[in-house]
Amino acid sequence: MSNVRSCYGPSPSGSGPAYDDPESPISRSPASRPASRAPGRRSGEEPLTEHLVDPDVPRDLHAFIAGLPKAELHVHHVGSASPRIVSELAARHPDSMVPTDPEALVDYFTFTDFAHFIQVYLSVVDLIRTPEDVRLLTYEVARDMARQQVRYAELTITPYSSTRRGIDERAFMDAIEDARKTAEADFGTVLRWCFDIPGEAGLESAEETARLATDDRLRPEGLVSFGLGGPEIGVARPQFKPYFDRAIAAGLHSVPHAGETTGPQTVWDALTHLRAERIGHGTSSAQDPKLLAHLAERRIPLEVCPTSNIATRAVRTLDEHPIKEFTRAGVLVTINSDDPPMFGTDLNNEYAVAARLLGLDERGLADLAKNAVEAAFLDEPGKARIRDEIDTYTSSWLAAS
Ligand SMILES: O=C(O)c1cccc(C(=O)CC[C@H]2O[C@@H](n3cnc4c(=O)[nH]cnc43)[C@H](O)[C@@H]2O)c1
Numbered sequence: 216m217s218n219v220r221s222c223y224g225p226s227p228s229g230s231g232p233a234y235d236d237p238e239s240p241i242s243r244s245p246a247s248r249p250a251s252r253a254p255g256r257r258s259g260e261e262p263l264t265e266h267l268v269d270p271d272v273p274r275d276l277h278a279f280i281a282g283l284p285k286a287e288l289h290v291h292h293v294g295s296a297s298p299r300i301v302s303e304l305a306a307r308h309p310d311s312m313v314p315t316d317p318e319a320l321v322d323y324f325t326f327t328d329f330a331h332f333i334q335v336y337l338s339v340v341d342l343i344r345t346p347e348d349v350r351l352l353t354y355e356v357a358r359d360m361a362r363q364q365v366r367y368a369e370l371t372i373t374p375y376s377s378t379r380r381g382i383d384e385r386a387f388m389d390a391i392e393d394a395r396k397t398a399e400a401d402f403g404t405v406l407r408w409c410f411d412i413p414g415e416a417g418l419e420s421a422e423e424t425a426r427l428a429t430d431d432r433l434r435p436e437g438l439v440s441f442g443l444g445g446p447e448i449g450v451a452r453p454q455f456k457p458y459f460d461r462a463i464a465a466g467l468h469s470v471p472h473a474g475e476t477t478g479p480q481t482v483w484d485a486l487t488h489l490r491a492e493r494i495g496h497g498t499s500s501a502q503d504p505k506l507l508a509h510l511a512e513r514r515i516p517l518e519v520c521p522t523s524n525i526a527t528r529a530v531r532t533l534d535e536h537p538i539k540e541f542t543r544a545g546v547l548v549t550i551n552s553d554d555p556p557m558f559g560t561d562l563n564n565e566y567a568v569a570a571r572l573l574g575l576d577e578r579g580l581a582d583l584a585k586n587a588v589e590a591a592f593l594d595e596p597g598k599a600r601i602r603d604e605i606d607t608y609t610s611s612w613l614a615a616s
């Protein structure tokens with residue numbers, strides 16, 4: 216059993232904050248809620264997961280993070296399905312093997328290793344069977360993001376997994392686009408897509424993903440990048456070069472996972488063969504000083520997902536996470552949640568983890584949030600808007616302190 220539990224269980228730090236989604240059937244009692252934040256510091260509704268409070272991070276800093284406008288660059292579509300969404304989908308498809316009982320989900324979302332995580336992940340993929348399921352998932356994920364003050368997110372979607380399960384490709388694209396536009400209008404969160412190849416599914420999946428991403432009749436307006444996910448062991452990056460070449464030629468950015476569960480050579484391969492512009496995880500880059508120097512010099516960002524790395528056992532403990540080595544080497548670090556409910560985290564918690572591991576105060580956290588804006592595949596006016604929001608929020612927070 217992993218020492219990191221799902222959102223229903225103890226915190227990554229082991230101190231036991233439990234999931235407190237106000238809509239969750241197992242919200243904590245008011246008595247167990249964290250003390251209220253300083254009055255007048257932020258407006259709007261409660262953050263989604265105020266429960267995730269690292270005791271080593273000052274409460275005020277948690278409150279600052281909760282209100283900080285953020286961008287997220289590495290977060291999976293199906294992996295973002297909250298217990299509330301999973302329950303709703305499981306109710307629609309009662310023959311599914313995914314438990315609906317929150318207590319059972321605690322164990323279900325506890326992983327022995329990366330392969331086990333993928334096995335569980337695919338059982339949740341099996342819950343997405345109709346275009347309406349796709350629309351519901353996408354829209355509700357945006358709602359959850361907006362509650363964490365996420366202004367912009369690049370959501371990694373694996374269209375192959377849906378089309379091979381029989382969802383019509385046109386209806387799939389319409390569903391994500393409809394959800395994207397409605398969510399932006401309703402919540403103000405801008406969504407963009409990264410279509411990823413599930414590498415372990417072979418070159419057939421690469422062909423299908425490249426086709427869906429580059430066919431002008433299908434390609435959704437919100438698509439900005441092309442990725443490669445799933446297990447890395449035995450799934451060499453260079454074989455995907457022709458598919459990335461096609462995607463890049465069609466104007467998409469290259470953002471493969473690399474160095475999550477294998478060594479730094481995989482990151483080099485992603486850079487050399489797949490022309491990666493950002494690296495998903497890149498955790499093992501820390502083992503290769505030349506690689507770190509290369510990433511820093513070329514300003515190739517790492518999409519760091521600390522809690523994910525513990526949950527899948529890619530890294531043993533948070534204190535052993537190489538994030539500090541990345542920043543020390545001058546690498547542009549962005550903070551992300553990967554598959555937040557499955558890993559018992561959310562983006563706010565990942566910022567709190569980063570604050571602790573990097574010793575950041577409010578200004579440091581604001582800079583971290585701006586790293587994600589810099590690394591985003593968003594136009595300059597869009598970036599400037601979020602940066603201004605971050606600066607205004609931070610200045611008024613500090614002025615009130
Ligand atoms: O959909 C299928 O039929 C299928 C068949 C064979 C293999 C696969 C996959 O390997 C799907 C993996 C899927 O996992 C996603 N994901 C989510 N979190 C992570 C992560 O931390 N690291 C790598 N991959 C992750 C990713 O989007 C893959 O496409 C599917």
Ligand SMILES: [Zn+2]
Binds near residue numbers: 289291444472495553
């Ligand atoms: Zn990922």
